[in-house]
Amino acid sequence: GIGCVPSRGLRRGVVINLEQTTEDIERSLQQAEEIAGCNVQAAWVGMAGEHVKSINSRGAIPISKMRGEPTGEVALNDVERVVEAARAIALPMDRRILHVLPQEYVVDSERGIRAPVGMAGVRLEANVHIVTCAVSSAQNILTCCKRAGLNIIDIILEPLASAESVLTEDEKELGVVLLDFGGGTTDVAVFQNNVIRHSAVIGYGGDYITRDIAVGLRTPVESAEHIKIDHGAAHQRAIGQNEFLEIPGVGGREPREMSRSMLVSIIAPRVEEILTMARDELMRSRTMEFIGAGVVITGGGASMPGMTEIAEEIFAMPVRIGAPQDEAPGEEMALGPKYATAVGLIRCAHKRMQAGEFHDGRKRSFRMNSPVRIKEWFQGIF
Numbered sequence: 270g271i272g273c274v275p276s277r278g279l280r281r282g283v284v285i286n287l288e289q290t291t292e293d294i295e296r297s298l299q300q301a302e303e304i305a306g307c308n309v310q311a312a313w314v315g316m317a318g319e320h321v322k323s324i325n326s327r328g329a330i331p332i333s334k335m336r337g338e339p340t341g342e343v344a345l346n347d348v349e350r351v352v353e354a355a356r357a358i359a360l361p362m363d364r365r366i367l368h369v370l371p372q373e374y375v376v377d378s379e380r381g382i383r384a385p386v387g388m389a390g391v392r393l394e395a396n397v398h399i400v401t402c403a404v405s406s407a408q409n410i411l412t413c414c415k416r417a418g419l420n421i422i423d424i425i426l427e428p429l430a431s432a433e434s435v436l437t438e439d440e441k442e443l444g445v446v447l448l449d450f451g452g453g454t455t456d457v458a459v460f461q462n463n464v465i466r467h468s469a470v471i472g473y474g475g476d477y478i479t480r481d482i483a484v485g486l487r488t489p490v491e492s493a494e495h496i497k498i499d500h501g502a503a504h505q506r507a508i509g510q511n512e513f514l515e516i517p518g519v520g521g522r523e524p525r526e527m528s529r530s531m532l533v534s535i536i537a538p539r540v541e542e543i544l545t546m547a548r549d550e551l552m553r554s555r556t557m558e559f560i561g562a563g564v565v566i567t568g569g570g571a572s573m574p575g576m577t578e579i580a581e582e583i584f585a586m587p588v589r590i591g592a593p594q595d596e597a598p599g600e601e602m603a604l605g606p607k608y609a610t611a612v613g614l615i616r617c618a619h620k621r622m623q624a625g626e627f628h629d630g631r632k633r634s635f636r637m638n639s640p641v642r643i644k645e646w647f648q649g650i651f
């Protein structure tokens with residue numbers, strides 16, 4: 270089942286109003302439950318927001334060996350120990366590790382190893398990607414879910430989830446940037462050699478554009494949102510010449526007519542600004558060089574005509590729009606780009622339950638209705 274309602278209690282990916290967010294979760298849940306014909310008790314939750322930060326880290330350990338042998342053989346236990354060593358980073362009290370994602374292992378001087386178990390050597394190194402978040406922001410989202418009657422099974426970084434539903438294996442191998450152009454945030458994730466290289470969250474998205482239209486056209490935010498979705502475009506090349514639209518009047522005033530090109534001249538600079546921030550992020554993190562396959566844009570903002578054109582100009586590489594594949598609940602319902610994260614969460618959940626892995630990479634067994642591990646994660650904050 271699917272439920273989709275406007276979210277009123279979030280700003281730039283973080284909760285600013287607990288009551289409204291709880292209500293919105295309840296309403297979308299109700300819709301989804303009606304379609305699915307079942308009761309939802311527990312959830313996997315996506316997280317974004319500017320408080321999310323990521324770094325690459327490295328750990329090394331001596332490979333355990335049998336007495337008398339000159340070299341050892343990497344055991345599963347060594348892999349767990351080396352990842353544990355790599356996750357040892359200094360963190361302020363108010364932050365927690367959300368994910369530890371192994372990138373590659375090094376056995377002695379052999380680099381680029383993905384499955385080191387069984388290999389002979391003396392020293393094992395792991396390169397990992399660590400995602401951290403602010404405890405308070407995570408806690409507020411969890412509080413809203415709990416108030417809406419949901420147990421939290423686990424939390425997953427939103428761009429990781431979106432990547433799961435829209436990127437192809439080839440793209441992830443060759444090097445690709447995923448841009449999830451959402452309402453409050455635009456999430457960035459870079460993959461190459463089938464592992465994540467970089468992730469970041471930019472605190473601007475479609476809502477920022479809507480607000481600008483509201484101010485520019487002197488119209489309420491709600492009507493600006495409709496105008497954007499019905500007539501908006503991210504590039505002048507995506508619209509025809511001499512197209513006009515009607516702006517509803519405010520406070521009893523007559524409706525006005527305006528050219529669509531004028532609307533685009535409000536939207537395009539904002540889209541350009543957000544995409545440029547994403548490009549700067551890639552430059553800063555030196556991940557531009559990893560990208561062989563180009564850019565995939567998803568999220569609600571990806572539905573805007575002209576998005577591919579403007580992104581190709583800014584990134585100077587091939588761009589495509591990504592939407593979840595083959596997962597429509599009914600044949601009549603094609604899932605657009607805005608469902609990328611939700612569908613991706615389902616896929617991530619499935620994978621992780623099969624692997625028995627908790628969000629921070631530590632192995633534990635899952636039980637559907639027990640939020641015990643999340644509690645542990647917050648160390649008694651609940």
Ligand SMILES: Nc1ncnc2c1ncn2[C@@H]1O[C@H](COP(=O)(O)OP(=O)(O)OP(=O)(O)O)[C@@H](O)[C@H]1O
Nearest residue numbers: 450451452453454475476498568569570572573607
């Ligand atoms: N057809 C469309 N044309 C233009 N913009 C659209 C269209 N459909 C949705 N949007 C915009 O996409 C945004 C919502 O996208 P999405 O549903 O992916 O966000 P979200 O996942 O809820 O937010 P976030 O990722 O920031 O938490 C809104 O700003 C909305 O106006």
Ligand SMILES: [Mg+2]
Nearest residue numbers: 427451568610
């Ligand atoms: Mg999103």
